[in-house]
Amino acid sequence: xxxxxxxxxxxxxxxxxxxxxxxxxxxxxxxxxxxxxxxxxxxxxxxxxxxxxxxxxxxxxxxxxxxxxxxxxxxxxxxxxxxxxxxxxxxxxxxxxxxxxxxxxxxxxxxxxxxxxxxxxxxxxxxxxxxxxxxxxxxxxxxxxxxxxxxxxxxxxxxxxxxxxxxxxxxxxxxxxxxxxxxxxxxxxxxxxxxxxxxxxxxxxxxxxxxxxxxxxxxxxxxxxxxxxxxxxxxxxxxxxxxxxxxxxxxxxxxxxxxxxxxxxxxxxxxxxxxxxxxxxxxxxxxxxxxxxxxxxxxxxxxxxxxxxxxxxxxxxxxxxxxxxxxxxxxxxxxxxxxxxxxxxxxxxxxxxxxxxxxxxxxxxxxxxxxxxxxxxxxxxxxxxxxxxxxxxxxxxxxxxxxxxxxxxxxxxxxxxxxxxxxxxxxxxxxxxxxxxxxxxxxxxxxxxxxxxxxxxxxxxxxxxxxxxxxxxxxxxxxxxxxxxxxxxxxxxxxxxxxxxxxxxxxxxxxxxxxxxxxxxxxxxxxxxxxxxxxxxxxxxxxxxxxxxxxxxxxxxxxxxxxxxxxxxxxxxxxxxxxxxxxxxxxxxxxxxxxxxxxxxxxxxxxxxxxxxxxxxxxxxxxxxxxxxxxxxxxxxxxxxxxxxxxxxxxxxxxxxxxxxxxxxxxxxxxxxxxxxxxxxxxxxxxxxxxxxxxxxxxxxxxxxxxxxxxxxxxxxxxxxxxxxxxxxxxxxxxxxxxxxxxxxxxxxxxxxxxxxxxx
Numbered sequence: 001x002x003x004x005x006x007x008x009x010x011x012x013x014x015x016x017x018x019x020x021x022x023x024x025x026x027x028x029x030x031x032x033x034x035x036x037x038x039x040x041x042x043x044x045x046x047x048x049x050x051x052x053x054x055x056x057x058x059x060x061x062x063x064x065x066x067x068x069x070x071x072x073x074x075x076x077x078x079x080x081x082x083x084x085x086x087x088x089x090x091x092x093x094x095x096x097x098x099x100x101x102x103x104x105x106x107x108x109x110x111x112x113x114x115x116x117x118x119x120x121x122x123x124x125x126x127x128x129x130x131x132x133x134x135x136x137x138x139x140x141x142x143x144x145x146x147x148x149x150x151x152x153x154x155x156x157x158x159x160x161x162x163x164x165x166x167x168x169x170x171x172x173x174x175x176x177x178x179x180x181x182x183x184x185x186x187x188x189x190x191x192x193x194x195x196x197x198x199x200x201x202x203x204x205x206x207x208x209x210x211x212x213x214x215x216x217x218x219x220x221x222x223x224x225x226x227x228x229x230x231x232x233x234x235x236x237x238x239x240x241x242x243x244x245x246x247x248x249x250x251x252x253x254x255x256x257x258x259x260x261x262x263x264x265x266x267x268x269x270x271x272x273x274x275x276x277x278x279x280x281x282x283x284x285x286x287x288x289x290x291x292x293x294x295x296x297x298x299x300x301x302x303x304x305x306x307x308x309x310x311x312x313x314x315x316x317x318x319x320x321x322x323x324x325x326x327x328x329x330x331x332x333x334x335x336x337x338x339x340x341x342x343x344x345x346x347x348x349x350x351x352x353x354x355x356x357x358x359x360x361x362x363x364x365x366x367x368x369x370x371x372x373x374x375x376x377x378x379x380x381x382x383x384x385x386x387x388x389x390x391x392x393x394x395x396x397x398x399x400x401x402x403x404x405x406x407x408x409x410x411x412x413x414x415x416x417x418x419x420x421x422x423x424x425x426x427x428x429x430x431x432x433x434x435x436x437x438x439x440x441x442x443x444x445x446x447x448x449x450x451x452x453x454x455x456x457x458x459x460x461x462x463x464x465x466x467x468x469x470x471x472x473x474x475x476x477x478x479x480x481x482x483x484x485x486x487x488x489x490x491x492x493x494x495x496x497x498x499x500x501x502x503x504x505x506x507x508x509x510x511x512x513x514x515x516x517x518x519x520x521x522x523x524x525x526x527x528x529x530x531x532x533x534x535x536x537x538x539x540x541x542x543x544x545x546x547x548x549x550x551x552x553x554x555x556x557x558x559x560x561x562x563x564x565x566x567x568x569x570x571x572x573x574x575x576x577x578x579x580x581x582x583x584x585x586x587x588x589x590x591x592x593x594x595x596x597x598x599x600x601x602x603x604x605x606x607x608x609x610x611x612x613x614x615x616x617x618x619x620x621x622x623x624x625x626x627x628x629x630x631x632x633x634x635x636x637x638x639x640x641x642x643x644x645x646x647x648x649x650x651x652x653x654x655x656x657x658x659x660x661x662x663x664x665x666x667x668x669x670x671x672x673x674x675x676x677x678x679x680x681x682x683x684x685x686x687x688x689x690x691x692x693x694x695x696x697x698x699x700x701x702x703x704x705x706x707x708x709x710x711x712x713x714x715x716x717x718x719x720x721x722x723x724x725x726x727x728x729x730x731x732x733x734x735x736x737x738x739x740x741x742x743x744x745x746x747x748x749x750x751x752x753x754x755x756x757x758x759x760x
Contacts, residue, residue, distance in 0.1 A: 037256035041239035045252040049243045060152045067172040067186045076183035080118040100125035108195040113187040149173035157210035166192040207251040348419040351403035359418045372431040377487040379467040383423035405449040442502040467494045469503045476505045489513045519571045535750035542737035550606040551589045552750045582613045590630040606638040611645035620659045638666040646681045694726020712739040
């Protein structure tokens with residue numbers, strides 16, 4: 001394939017790019033220039049209105065102060081009491097004249113007026129006395145002005161009482177401070193024409209919109225309108241700003257061209273334009289450089305695309321490829337590559353079977369049919385040992401052979417075979433396609449291929465076997481995640497069963513797993529939140545005196561309720577949480593035992609020890625630390641073990657038992673008679689206490705009693721103390737007390753600490 005860098009299309013594209021850059025640069029300059037002018041116009045308008053707001057607030061404050069003036073109030077009170085007279089009227093005129101100087105700095109303020117309600121007249125700061133003036137008849141008057149005399153109000157736009165000019169302003173009622181009687185009012189009038197002239201200038205037209213029309217100041221002339229369409233009156237060069245003040249809408253129309261002509265604005269615009277031009281030229285030059293640098297790797301990419309096409313095994317026509325045809329090549333690869341990628345993503349590279357991702361697709365396909373289907377999980381037994389013994393190459397060959405045989409076995413059943421991972425395969429097929437039961441299908445189709453699956457080597461021939469389980473959908477599960485969980489739960493159970501048959505999902509086994517998982521999760525917190533308690537069962541002599549006691553742990557879970565020891569001890573041992581739990585038991589018993597010894601009760605307490613604890617290298621160090629912490633003499637402690645731990649014959653067990661003996665801690669063999677009951681253990685391990693299991697006591701016959709008698713004689717020979725468990729009746733007690741100590745419900749069930757102390 002020949003590559004050509006320059007062509008007409010690229011040249012046209014370059015010219016278009018330069019034209020676009022020039023257009024964008026000019027547009028940006030104009031946009032920034034216009035936005036700057038409008039922004040400055042807005043700031044000027046905001047500043048003018050802000051100053052107006054301050055002036056209006058000053059007017060309101062001035063109105064409030066004047067309305068509270070003592071002399072003014074007293075004069076109005078006299079007028080109310082004696083009627084209008086020249087002296088008081090003149091005094092009012094003088095007071096108003098004195099106050100008028102305060103407002104001299106506000107050019108838009110026309111006059112200040114004090115009105116007397118009783119006399120129906122008013123006087124103004126321009127020495128005008130107007131009679132027959134009824135404030136309540138004015139168009140701007142509102143009842144709330146009288147109802148709230150302490151409030152200062154802004155008047156609505158109205159015609160002045162004297163000269164009919166458009167006027168607004170502020171007003172506050174003057175009340176008698178003693179009686180709250182309204183005496184009059186003080187008004188400060190603002191002529192809209194004066195206000196509009198103050199806000200306007202050569203570059204700004206001003207309009208004030210009120211209820212009945214609009215007053216405007218345009219081209220230094222006051223004009224009255226019924227309505228104004230600003231969009232029709234002005235073009236885009238005029239910035240319109242509207243503000244609500246004095247019960248009106250004030251509109252400022254600023255000429256942005258005049259703003260642009262301002263010296264400082266023009267200088268700033270020149271500065272910005274120059275930098276935009278420099279930036280545009282710089283970016284253009286940079287892009288050109290980048291494009292020239294990129295061209296080389298682009299053609300490298302073209303060659304790579306050609307190689308990819310060759311790898312895909314697809315034919316691509318050869319001709320003089322141009323830059324504009326790279327997309328066509330990429331499209332060709334895009335159409336071919338997904339098939340390859342999809343195959344890689346959804347298939348196992350070694351066996352070419354579907355993988356875990358494919359299983360999700362297949363599961364959804366079967367689920368959408370809403371028909372029953374079965375999912376089988378097959379695990380090759382001891383595959384790791386086979387792989388280690390014969391090598392990875394042979395192991396891979398086995399996996400390929402299994403894949404091929406399983407695929408052949410389900411032909412015609414419309415099912416799928418998945419390599420789910422490692423040495424695990426999944427078979428999924430519809431129940432309606434099975435001629436027999438699921439178990440029978442497995443025996444006929446799957447187990448029949450096992451004789452053909454042998455590993456041949458120079459050393460041996462190995463027969464393959466499967467651990468196989470199955471779940472029926474949707475009878476046993478309704479989701480993929482739940483299905484996989486249940487398959488692996490059943491597989492765990494299947495590995496403990498010697499049978500080669502398929503294990504179908506069993507609710508009883510699954511519920512046991514769920515219960516064990518619940519116990520496992522709850523155990524993690526139980527020690528921290530103090531859910532465990534220790535019960536004590538007394539061990540008595542023939543006189544019913546307590547000689548010893550056995551410590552028994554009880555768990556009252558906040559979530560699970562009472563959990564029997566045989567259930568949670570098993571889980572604790574499986575998870576090795578038994579180490580921490582066992583140390584907690586020893587610590588609690590040692591604390592209680594210390595209290596008993598201090599109170600004068602010198603009895604021995606037995607503690608059950610798990611084989612896992614006894615096989616810990618730190619076992620002796622841990623128990624010494626706990627017992628020494630509470631100051632307990634070792635002779636008052638006895639550890640109970642079972643025959644199972646002795647049968648392991650592990651050196652660490654023998655060492656720890658010998659160390660217990662050296663410390664003076666007794667060791668008891670519990671449940672004697674339920675296992676192998678070998679007397680050789682009693683001699684080999686030099687145990688101190690022998691506890692006969694209750695199976696010899698329940699429904700005991702003369703033969704059972706004879707066996708107990710023989711065991712007691714052997715115990716005496718070995719210098720071992722005998723304890724008989726499970727004594728529940730008076731008859732059992734009377735018959736067996738001669739052999740040794742008695743433990744059972746006859747005297748007491750396991751009881752809580754306080755109740756146990758009472759038995760002593």
